[in-house]
Amino acid sequence: xxxxxQNSEALNIQExxxxxxxxxxxxxxxxxxxxxxxxxxxxxxxxxxIRENEKEKREERLKVTFDTTLKQxxxxxxxxxxxxSATYLCALPNSGNTPLVFGxxxxxxVIA
Amino acid sequence: xxxxxxxxxxxxxxxxxxxxxxxxxxxxxxxxxxxxxxxxxxxxxxYYSVGAGITDKGEVPNGYxxxxxxxxxxxxxxxxxxxxxTSVYFCASSYSRGTTDTQYFGPGTRLTVL
Numbered sequence: 001x002x003x004x005x006q007n008s009e010a011l012n013i014q015e016x017x018x019x020x021x022x023x024x025x026x027x028x029x030x031x032x033x034x035x036x037x038x039x040x041x042x043x044x045x046x047x048x049x050i051r052e053n054e055k056e057k058r059e060e061r062l063k064v065t066f067d068t069t070l071k072q073x074x075x076x077x078x079x080x081x082x083x084x085s086a087t088y089l090c091a092l093p094n095s096g097n098t099p100l101v102f103g104x105x106x107x108x109x110v111i112a
Numbered sequence: 113x114x115x116x117x118x119x120x121x122x123x124x125x126x127x128x129x130x131x132x133x134x135x136x137x138x139x140x141x142x143x144x145x146x147x148x149x150x151x152x153x154x155x156x157x158x159y160y161s162v163g164a165g166i167t168d169k170g171e172v173p174n175g176y177x178x179x180x181x182x183x184x185x186x187x188x189x190x191x192x193x194x195x196x197x198t199s200v201y202f203c204a205s206s207y208s209r210g211t212t213d214t215q216y217f218g219p220g221t222r223l224t225v226l
Contacts, residue, residue: 009152034214043116043202043217044155089154093213099145099170100213104154 002027002094004103012109013080021075021106023090030092033066033073038087038105047088048075080110113138116218118203124224125193133188133221135203143206144186145215146170146178148199155202161186193225 007022023033032051036044050057050066050073057064063076077084087105094101119134137144142163147155147170157170161180175197177189186205190197200222204215 032213041220043204043220044215045217046214049214091215099157099160100215101157102147102155104152 002030002092002101004090004092004101006088006090006103006106008106009104010107010109012111015080015082015110015112017080019077019080019084019108019110021088021090021108023073023075023103025071025092028093028095029068029071033064033090033092034100035064035073035075036089036091036102038089044089044102077108080108082110082112084108085110115139116203116205116216118201118218118221120221121219122222124226125190126226127193127195129193130189130191131193131223133190133201133203133223135186135188135218136184137186137203137205137216138184139205139207139216140183141205141207141216142183143208143213144180145204145206146176146186146188147202147204148172148197149202149220150199158188158201190223195225197223198225199223 003026005024034049035047038044050064061078065074087107089105091100091102116137145160146158156172159178161167202220203218206215
């Protein structure tokens with residue numbers, strides 16, 4: 001089954017810098033990959049979806065890349081703010097049309 | 113729309129007790145899911161349903177049961193609660209399990225089994 005690795009459990013950055021989070025997968029190459037945000041005590045909230053034929057997708061300060069050769073997605077938050085502090089999860093289908101598999105997440109802390 | 117609602121928010125059970133976690137969505141989504149989230153372990157899929165009357169096992173189904181009699185409701189039943197079932201439980205729904213499968217999550221139920 002699909003195995004997902006997110007680069008680190010925790011990432012601390014200074015306000016205003018760009019945060020870069022990594023999601024690597026090991027097996028089946030998915031048709032798409034998603035990123036979610038989870039705040040403490042709350043359920044995950046969908047942020048972005050990127051398809052296998054899209055190299056990059058942007059939405060305001062967020063940018064996601066998808067490299068099917070490296071089996072990797074990068075999630076960037078530019079001009080980071082303390083309000084961006086949260087856990088970010090990547091998710092992709094296990095195989096074919098199966099339900100999503102979620103990574104363990106990276107806890108981002110933006111320090112003012 | 114309320115989205116996905118879950119009750120209760122918190123519950124403490126004694127070993128061997130049973131309970132039902134309720135989940136309701138008002139978005140007319142076909143697909144519904146139950147996850148558990150343990151600290152540092154990510155979301156694990158327990159059961160999912162592709163429509164009323166149809167359910168299937170996920171990664172960690174042992175000790176749980178589900179039913180889906182309506183599109184809106186997807187209750188999760190714990191029989192003979194064990195300390196290993198202490199976790200936060202999230203219900204989610206999605207319109208389809210196709211090229212988007214964007215999932216909408218409820219606020220979670222924090223369950224402690226003592």
